[in-house]
Amino acid sequence: MWHYVYVLENKQGRQYVGLTDNVDDRVARHNRGEIPSTAKYRPWDIVHFSALRTRTKAASYEKYLKSGSGTTFRHRHLV
Template identity: 50%
Template sequence: MKYVYILESLSDPDRHYVGLTDDLRDRLEKHNNGVVSSTARHRPWRIQTYLAFSDTQRAIEFEKYLKSGSGRAFAKKRL
């Protein structure tokens, strides 16, 4: 199972991060422990939304979409 997730920074609620992982709990822990350099400055993080995919390629495509301009607008309005 692959998870596409959106994190929200608790220190800066306007800051979000989109990612893809096999283990959601472990990945959130890494974000909050500063292991992920792109999210270390805006800790702590909480999971805002996540979706589970059985198809890896679809998960990759959806993550890529959420990182696009129209995907960010979709996530802001619908997720």
């Protein structure tokens, strides 16, 4: 099973990094307002996702992308 780390961005440039097993469903849930942390910033577009084989590796990559150096990397190389 694949695990996905994804980056969403709204029209104001706000970004959100998350982890899921189903990217399409998760983005739809964000855009329906079902995710409290992103509901007031809708709509969202997916601008990047990476597939990883284990949830542990995916969670580690998600944590990195949310860190200070990961945020810099994300803005410089991914989106």
